[in-house]
Amino acid sequence: MGTEVEYGVTVQGQPMANHMVASSQVVNAYASATARARRARWDFEEESPLRDARGFDMSRQVADPTQLTDEDMGLANVILTNGARLYVDHAHPEYSTPEVTSPRDIVLWDKAGEQVMLDASRMAALVPGSQPIHLYKNNTDNKGASYGAHENYLMRRSTPFGDIVRHLTPFFVSRQVVCGAGRVGIGQDGREQGYQITQRADFFEVEVGLETTLKRPIINTRDEPHADPEKYRRLHVIIGDANLAEVSTYLKVGTTALVLAMIEDRFITRDLGVDSPVASLRAVSHDPTLRHQVTMDDGRRLTAVQLQLEFLDLARKYVEDRYGDDADPQTKDVLARWESVLGRLERDPMLCARELDWVAKLSLLEQYRQRDGLDWTNAKLQLIDYQYSDIRPEKGLYHRLVGMGRIERLLDDAEVERAMHEPPHDTRAYFRGRCLEKYADAVAAASWDSVIFDLPGRESLQRVPTIDPLRGSKAHVGELIDRCETAAELFAELTHS
Amino acid sequence: MAQEQKQPKKSSEEVTQDEVAPETDVAERKEALDDDVDAILDEIDEVLESNAEDFVKSFIQKGGQ
Numbered sequence: 001m002g003t004e005v006e007y008g009v010t011v012q013g014q015p016m017a018n019h020m021v022a023s024s025q026v027v028n029a030y031a032s033a034t035a036r037a038r039r040a041r042w043d044f045e046e047e048s049p050l051r052d053a054r055g056f057d058m059s060r061q062v063a064d065p066t067q068l069t070d071e072d073m074g075l076a077n078v079i080l081t082n083g084a085r086l087y088v089d090h091a092h093p094e095y096s097t098p099e100v101t102s103p104r105d106i107v108l109w110d111k112a113g114e115q116v117m118l119d120a121s122r123m124a125a126l127v128p129g130s131q132p133i134h135l136y137k138n139n140t141d142n143k144g145a146s147y148g149a150h151e152n153y154l155m156r157r158s159t160p161f162g163d164i165v166r167h168l169t170p171f172f173v174s175r176q177v178v179c180g181a182g183r184v185g186i187g188q189d190g191r192e193q194g195y196q197i198t199q200r201a202d203f204f205e206v207e208v209g210l211e212t213t214l215k216r217p218i219i220n221t222r223d224e225p226h227a228d229p230e231k232y233r234r235l236h237v238i239i240g241d242a243n244l245a246e247v248s249t250y251l252k253v254g255t256t257a258l259v260l261a262m263i264e265d266r267f268i269t270r271d272l273g274v275d276s277p278v279a280s281l282r283a284v285s286h287d288p289t290l291r292h293q294v295t296m297d298d299g300r301r302l303t304a305v306q307l308q309l310e311f312l313d314l315a316r317k318y319v320e321d322r323y324g325d326d327a328d329p330q331t332k333d334v335l336a337r338w339e340s341v342l343g344r345l346e347r348d349p350m351l352c353a354r355e356l357d358w359v360a361k362l363s364l365l366e367q368y369r370q371r372d373g374l375d376w377t378n379a380k381l382q383l384i385d386y387q388y389s390d391i392r393p394e395k396g397l398y399h400r401l402v403g404m405g406r407i408e409r410l411l412d413d414a415e416v417e418r419a420m421h422e423p424p425h426d427t428r429a430y431f432r433g434r435c436l437e438k439y440a441d442a443v444a445a446a447s448w449d450s451v452i453f454d455l456p457g458r459e460s461l462q463r464v465p466t467i468d469p470l471r472g473s474k475a476h477v478g479e480l481i482d483r484c485e486t487a488a489e490l491f492a493e494l495t496h497s
Numbered sequence: 498m499a500q501e502q503k504q505p506k507k508s509s510e511e512v513t514q515d516e517v518a519p520e521t522d523v524a525e526r527k528e529a530l531d532d533d534v535d536a537i538l539d540e541i542d543e544v545l546e547s548n549a550e551d552f553v554k555s556f557i558q559k560g561g562q
Contacts, residue, residue, distance in 0.1 A: 006561045015555035091559035140558075147561025212562040238562065364541070367534050379549040386556055387546060395544055404537060 001154065001253060002099050003110050005242050006092035006147040007117055008136035008389070019091035022133050026093045027076035027086055029127060030120035034080070040436060042077040042085065043447040043463075079446045081421050081437040083429030084109065086116060090213065092147050093117060093135065098429030099448070099469050102330055103254035105424055107246050107410055112419035114244075118391050119420075137242045138181065138389035139199035142190035142382065146203040148212065149242035151253060153235045154227065154469055159264050164235065165208055165219050167263050170272045170296075171256070171311055172218050172239050173281045174304040176201065177290060177345055178338070179252035181241035182358030184365065184376065184385040186286055193376035194286070195365065197358045199241045201285035207277050212238050218277055226448035228467050235260065244389060244398040246410040247355035251341065254334035258315045267318045272310055273297035288362055290349055305345050312338055354408045360401060361388050431472030434481045435490075442487030455488050462491055 009026070011017035077087035083098030095113035100106055117135050125132045140146045155164075180197035184190070188202050196202075209217035222236040223229075237256065243249040262268050274280050275295040283292050284304045293301040302310070316335060319327045344351035353363040365381055368374055374381055390396035393403070401407045423433030428449075435443055435451050444454040444461050453462045466472050484490040546552045 008556075008558050010556060015557055019559045090561040092561045141556055142553075143557060145558045145560040147558065150562065213560060364537075367538055371534070371538055379553045380545075382553045383546055383549040384541075386552070387544075397541060397544070400541060400544055401537075404540060406537070 001101070001106060001257065002097045002152045003106055003150065003249075003253070004094060004096040004152070005110070005113060005137060005149045006089060006094045007242075007391070008138050008141065008147065009092060010134050010136070012132040012134065014131060017131075020088065023088040023091060023093040024076045025124045025127065025130065026117070026120045026133055026135070027078065027088055029123035030086060030116065031076065031078040033119075033123045040079050040440070040443040041445040042079065042087065043445040043450055043452055079432065079436055080116065081423070081433050082109065082112060082419060083423035083427075083433035083436075084113060084116070086120070090147065093120070098423050098433065099427040100424045100429070101426050101470075103250050103257065103334060104330060104410065106253045107249045108415060108419045109424065110249055111246065111411060111416045114391050115416060115420050118393075121391075134395075135391050136386060136389045137244055137391055138386065139242055140183065140188075140190070140203070142183070142185045142385070144189040146188070146200060146216075148200075148238055149240050150212075151237040151240055151256065153237065153257060153260050154225075155233050155235050155260060156264050157225075157229070157231055157233050159233075161221070163263050163266070164260075166273065167268050168259065169207065169218055169277050170274045170307060171259050172237075173274055173277050173284060173294065174307040174311075175252070175255060176241075176281075176285055176358075177304045177308060178255065178341060178356065179240060179243060179248050180285065180356075180358040181243055181248070181389075182361035182385070184382050190382075195288055195362055195376065196285045197288055198285045200239060201282045204239060204278060204281060212236075218281065227469050232469075241357070242389070243357050244396075245355060245357040245360060245407060247337065247341075247408055248357045250410055251334065251338055254330075255311070255315070255338055258318070258331070258334065259311060262314060262318050265318070265322070267321075268314060270310070270314070271297055272307065274307070288349065288358070290345060305342055308338075308342050312342060354406065357388075357398075360398070360407060361385065364388075364397065364401070425474035425478075426470070428466040428469055428472035430474050431466055431477050431481075434477075435487070438481060439487035439490065453487050453491055455491060457488075464491070464494060 009019055009022050011022050079085055085096040087094055095116060097106065097109040097113060100109060114137060121133050121135050124130060139149060176198045181199045183196050183199045186192035186194045186196055204216045204218055206215050206217045208219045208221060209215060210221050211217065212220060216238060218239055220236045220238045223233060225232045225234045240252055243252060275297060280294040284294065290303055290305055293303055294307065295301055319331055319335065341352055341355060349359055350363055352359045365384055368381065368384065384397060387395065388397040393399040423429045432446055432451055442453050442455060443451060445452040449465060449467050451464045451466065455462055480493055481490065484493060
């Protein structure tokens with residue numbers, strides 16, 4: 001699995017600045033400062049953003065230009081030695097984590113991405129004549145624009161897509177009480193006053209669909225596995241918020257992965273469908289007291305927390321049934337934290353202010369409202385919402401709360417620093433990252449499913465496919481890369497030529 | 498000083514402090530939080546952008562995914 005986050009971007013003193021240019025300056029500054037030699041390009045050969053999981057391709061003519069993500073418009077686009085991708089997407093700098101296999105590793109490489117972005121913006125500021133560029137890990141400007149924080153999960157191709165839609169929709173309607181990032185303002189342009197649980201709910205308009213930039217669907221059908229399409233699909237989840245709190249990210253991907261495992265194993269036999277999912281999604285988001293009840297297809301009325309408890313109950317039984325006492329410690333930890341958080345959300349949401357973004361932000365806002373007597377239309381509250389997500393440690397309010405010991409962390413700074421440069425050990429990101437780190441001169445391009453070498457004495461480029469996400473791990477190629485001093489040696493060993 | 502640093506006795510079976518604490522502890526914790534509020538807001542005040550209205554007006558983004 002992995003995440004991809006588009007960051008909000010501002011240029012100090014220039015509200016009308018060109019965001020594409022500013023985003024490119026950030027990415028290029030990082031690329032120039034870190035690439036020791038030639039800069040490897042992104043390889044688009046395997047990309048197919050118009051492939052629909054329901055089994056058809058959208059024609060390029062009817063596609064909105066923002067959907068054509070495989071056309072290299074000359075925008076900055078680099079691969080990092082940690083296996084991640086740093087690039088410009090739709091006028092935002094974006095960081096995609098390397099492929100990882102556990103929720104904690106998502107948190108680690110996602111946090112590493114924040115640090116990469118921070119370094120990148122600082123490096124861009126060093127370019128003579130440039131204005132400081134500031135980055136925000138949020139999802140809306142509260143004036144009608146939204147940009148995404150996506151999750152990707154590798155799933156078995158044999159799982160019927162209808163099962164995914166049926167079971168995942170009610171899960172996504174309700175999981176926001178755990179992983180929402182919080183927002184001041186209601187409606188796409190934030191015109192109505194108030195606080196809501198998510199940044200993104202108001203931007204979702206349909207239940208199922210291919211689009212990601214307009215008519216956003218709760219279940220996205222983009223079918224671009226970046227892996228063997230016979231065996232796998234990549235479930236592209238576009239409904240999440242960008243989280244800063246480590247526990248929020250951890251539970252977001254940990255609980256979603258558990259639900260997906262249950263769907264793959266056809267473990268869910270209960271019907272947890274909800275009436276009017278899009279309207280329910282928004283209604284849940286608009287009620288931070290968590291009292292709103294959604295109507296279930298079976299006629300029951302449940303709060304989002306109660307609906308999450310149903311999924312938790314299923315997940316506990318599933319893990320017990322499949323693994324018993326042999327369940328891995330992280331799965332047990334996800335279950336325990338999920339239960340703990342849901343229990344407290346039922347009693348008093350404010351009890352989760354140390355762990356969950358939307359509660360931490362709301363807690364801070366309520367304190368301001370009490371002290372200064374502010375109503376929700378006050379610009380100061382909107383400012384606090386934006387500035388919570390400022391990634392600078394000295395300015396970002398999330399970071400200030402961490403500094404004051406007000407937020408629980410799962411990681412330490414030293415491991416985040418390492419993850420900026422080192423790839424995870426247990427996926428193909430290891431091969432990609434190590435090749436970039438050791439043979440930078442010889443890597444012409446790379447992507448999720450290939451590394452392309454430009455080797456001395458060979459006329460054409462040599463493409464090494466990495467089609468299986470779990471091959472190319474340290475156990476698989478670590479010793480080989482350690483042993484091969486040059487890319488030519490490595491290539492010869494890999495191909496026995 | 499030494500007295501201030503004295504730790505309450507912990508039996509080996511005692512779980513680390515978390516949400517399983519009884520309701521009274523929860524109330525106490527909330528009270529303790531309230532006491533700290535002023536200190537928190539003072540520190541946040543120091544880093545908040547100075548002109549909220551201007552900042553909010555100029556925070557304009559292009560749509561994305």
